[in-house]
Amino acid sequence: MEKITLDKGAPEGLSRVDGRMKVTGRAKYSAEYKVAGVTYGVLAGSTITSGSIKTIDTKKAENAPGVLAVITYLNAPKIPGYQTETPAAKGALKIFYDDKIFFNGQPVALVIADTFERALFAASLVKVTYNATTFQTNLKSNLSTGVSPHNGPDYLRGSGDAYKNAPVKVEQEYLIPTEVHNPMELHAIIASWDADDKVSVYDKTQGIKSTQRSIAQAFKLPQENVHVMSPFVGGAFGAALRTWPHEIAAVLAAKVVKKPVKLVLSRADMFTSVGYRPHTWQKIGLGATADGKLTGITHEASGQTSVYEDFTEGVVNISQLMYACPNVNTKYRLVSLNVNTPTPMRGPGEATGAFALESAMDELSYALNIDPIELRMRNYAETDPQTGKPYSSKFLNDAYKIGADAIGWSKRNAKPGTVKENGWLAGYGMAAGMFGAYRGSATVVARLLADGTLHIETAVTDIGPGTGTAMTTIASEVMGISSDKVNFKLGDSTMPPSPTQGGSSVTATVGSAVSDACTQLKEKLKELNGNSESASAGYAQILQQHNLPQLEVTVTSKGGPELGKYAMYSWSVHFMKVLVHPVTGVVKIQQGLSVADAGHIVSPKTARSQMIGGSIMGAGMALMEEAVIDHRYGRLMNNNFADYHVPVQADIPQIEALFVNKPDPYLNPMGAKGMGEIATIGVAAALANAVYNATGKRVRDLPITPDKLV
Secondary structure, eight states, X not given: OOOOOOOTTSOOOOOOTTHHHHHHTOSOOGGGOOOTTOEEEEXXXXXXXXXXXXXXXXXXXXXSTTEEEEEOTTXXXXXXXXXXXXXXXXXXXXXXXXXXXXXXXXXXXXXXXXXXXHHHHHHTTOEEEEEEOXXXXXXXXXXXXXXXXXXXXXXXXXXXXXXXXXXXXXXXXXXXXXBOOOOSSOOEEEEEEEETTEEXXXXXXXXXXXXXXXXXXXXXXXXXXXXXXXXXXXXXXTTXXXXXXXXXXXXXXXXXXXSOEEEEOOHHHHHHHSOXXXXXXXXXXXXXXXXXXXXXXXXXXXXXXXXXOOOOOOTTHHHHHSBOOSOEEEEEEEEEESSOOOOXXXXXXXXXXXXXXHHHHHHXXXXXXXXXXXXXXXXXXXXXXXXXXXXXXXOHHHHHHHHHHHXXXXXXXXXXXXXXXXXXXXXXXXXEEEEEOOOOOEEEEEEEETTSOEEEEOOOOOSSSOHHHHHHHXXXXXXXXXXXXXXXXXXXXXXXXXXXXXXXXXXXXXXXXXXXXHHHHHHHHHHHTTSXXXXXXXXXXXXXXXXXXXXXXXXXXXXXXXXXXSBOEEEEEEEEEEEEOTXXXXXXXXXXXXXXXXXXXXXXXXXXXXXXXXXXXXXXXXHTOOOXXXXXXXXXXXXXTTTSOOOOGGGOOOEEEEEOOOOOSSSOTTXXXXXXXXXXXXXXXXXXXXXXXXXXXXXXXXXXXXXXXX
């Protein structure tokens, strides 16, 4: 295999511009703002899984010390946006709207008191009786009830089920359980009405402008009368992509008590109030010639959703796109259950689909006796298999080679269960991932002050990947000024519109606007300087010569129709070396390595952090994370950090992140592509494949716990 040489001389780049604020505690999160006269809200949840409320007694709660109000569907003021003449058959949960119960833990009351402790105690005094009805929470038992989410045809390229006629074939089922986001920061909101038609909120959100729109629509307010602030977000992974019922409840409560209301979800609430990666069943059929060329792929999947709202994700899409194969057919079904609605979770759809596809590709490699990397390279798609379009850029083959060399893939023994290290079984695994590379629209205002400092504002949020750092880097490089002269402000709805942070599109989208704004500033400086180029050191001097306190531009930037000529994706390859104890079945990750083909790496330090974080998340998905429902009651059994396991430091060795670092020439001025999603997509399969190489035991239902290996 040809060796790819990495550019070891590439600079590390800027450290996080907000890093000092975060580690010293000066960075304020949504629940930490001091608001005069603030009160505290606590939700009480349903103890049944399906049915309706028969009676609800709030007298004891209302009479408890410090309680200001108890809101239920019986006394809640009507939320204007909920009132429609023809209610939709399905849609988002309307909190305190009627007596219907759709899932266990559904909010049935909100207690507001002068302290959190008093609100928590009073919430325990709310007594509810129910008319319980039969319910379904078991995906496996209800697969036959699945329906097409769009009532349209399933995907077909070439002939259906062509894999069945291939000389060599693999057909297997794969299962991932419900997986919960569980970011460090609990979801929280402080809502305060500034006037009868004006409200301000500090909110944990991935989308400043989308939250502003949602609250404005719910309460029928002019959008500009809703002020949303979210300068810091302590992780989200997709859980804060939408406005959830608890946010509407807090805004409503502040209206009722005529005081600011702070509502912070409990850790248990996080399991039932802000979505999750849905429990999903998959079946993959792969067919290939004896020399390893794919002739057919069939991918079927069924994922759970709630009975009141359809949530869909592209589980099967990766099988349509990943490899060159003439015959591909996929089918995706939704199973409605008495659970809360799922939501995107890092690598939504693709992370789930990649576990099945990349596990099946590994199984096929053993059936063919072909190295797993070689098998993938023999089926490398040179153009988009769906559309035939050329890729804007694709260096996945380079990523395979970089990773194989760095992990020591040549030391892998192709025969499973044959290598021991210090009494532990050792094995290597790998898997690939892909996700769309997107660029939306963003507006920024950029002001160059007479003192030479550059101030940039836009209403994007930063959920942790280092958006502020990346934007500061772009501005610094385009303007040719030091990064300490750049002040990038974000997280406020009064700033120019920017997209929601999700789908790995913010650097490409907002970064383009920052780049374009800085370019315009330089052009204006050139005009002021008699159409002569000016060195960055002379920017302040030019403004002073013209008695200008500042130079300002407002720029909206988005991709043009030329982007439609290309298929645009980011790619990743993940490698894992594991040790498995032969007696106990305990799995230890000994070495992890991820390689990203994500265009030009704008911010190397934060990009490395992104890839490592995504790999850790994938390790949790593979080895420990599973939300368990007791189907007798429809109730979660492990809605806490004692019983729902996530990786901790002791579970994770030094994980390495490497980058192809070749710019994409079409997507945006920086040549960058998204990275947050591909950091997780494929990791679970790489670990499952490594466990098989170590033990000879194939685990197809995650997580890979010791009991499945002994």
